[in-house]
Amino acid sequence: MPPKPNTKETKILMSELMLLCEWGECSHQFNNMEEFLSHMSQHLIGHHYEVGRDDPNTDGEFPCEWRECNTMVQGRRTDFLRHAYFHCFHVKIKNIGEQMIRKMGLRGCLLENQSRNLIPELPERLQCGWNMCETIIDNPEIFYRHVDNHSETFPEGNNLEHGARCEWEGCETVAKNKYKLREHLRSHTQEKVIACPTCGGLFSSRTKFVDHVKRQAGVECKCMCI
DNA sequence: GACTCTGTTGGT
DNA sequence: ACCAACAGAGT
Numbered sequence: 001m002p003p004k005p006n007t008k009e010t011k012i013l014m015s016e017l018m019l020l021c022e023w024g025e026c027s028h029q030f031n032n033m034e035e036f037l038s039h040m041s042q043h044l045i046g047h048h049y050e051v052g053r054d055d056p057n058t059d060g061e062f063p064c065e066w067r068e069c070n071t072m073v074q075g076r077r078t079d080f081l082r083h084a085y086f087h088c089f090h091v092k093i094k095n096i097g098e099q100m101i102r103k104m105g106l107r108g109c110l111l112e113n114q115s116r117n118l119i120p121e122l123p124e125r126l127q128c129g130w131n132m133c134e135t136i137i138d139n140p141e142i143f144y145r146h147v148d149n150h151s152e153t154f155p156e157g158n159n160l161e162h163g164a165r166c167e168w169e170g171c172e173t174v175a176k177n178k179y180k181l182r183e184h185l186r187s188h189t190q191e192k193v194i195a196c197p198t199c200g201g202l203f204s205s206r207t208k209f210v211d212h213v214k215r216q217a218g219v220e221c222k223c224m225c226i
Numbered sequence: 227g228a229c230t231c232t233g234t235t236g237g238t
Numbered sequence: 239a240c241c242a243a244c245a246g247a248g249t
Contacts, residue, residue, distance in 0.1 A: 236241105238241085
C-alpha cells in the first residue's frame, strides 16, 4: 500500500545517507557504511604504526587527523582505532540529524560549530556484556550492530509470552519484545541514534534532538526563562 | 508485525 | 533545566 498522502515525510532513509570522509585532505563521499568503513581502514593502515616500535599492546600517542578534531589519543593503538572509527559513526548519525532538520523544515541549531567534529568520551573498550559473549570490537558501528544482533535470539512479534530477557551482565530487565530489547540494549552500549550536524552533539532519541534544535534556534521557548 | 513517537518519571 | 529510561500508544 502506498504511503498516506497527508503523513509528513519525516522518515529517515538510510539509502539517502551522504557520508563525507574528513580525514586529512580527504573528501571522498559514500552512501553506505560498509564502503565508508572500508575506505577509512585504508587511511588507518600503517597510520603512525611501526611493527616493533608501536606494539599494539603498548601505550603511545596517536594524533587524529580528522579535520577539526585535533585530538591526541593517548593509549594503545586499539584506543586510537576506536576513536578514529567513531568519527565514521558520528558522520552517519550527524547525517541522520541533517535529514531530520531538512524533512521537518527546522532551522539548524545556532551553537558554534567548532565542536562539530569533537567526539565524546568513549568507554575504555567496547565489550559486549551479553552472557558468554565478551566480544570486543574497536569499531563502534560494528560493535553496536553486534550487540543489536543478540536481540535476534528472540522470536518475532510484539506480544511475547515470556518477553525478551536481557542477558547483559548483571541486568535483570525483561523487555516486552525484541524491539524493546534492542532499545534497552542501547542503554548498555550508550549508543546514540542521532547527532546535531552543527554542534556535533549526540542524542539518544530523535525527539531529544528535535528539542535541542528548537531550543538552540530560540523557537518558542516553552520554559519559564527570560 | 516492525518499528516510531509521546508522555511520565526519576535522577543530576 | 536537562536527560536517560520506560511503558504504552500510534503508524
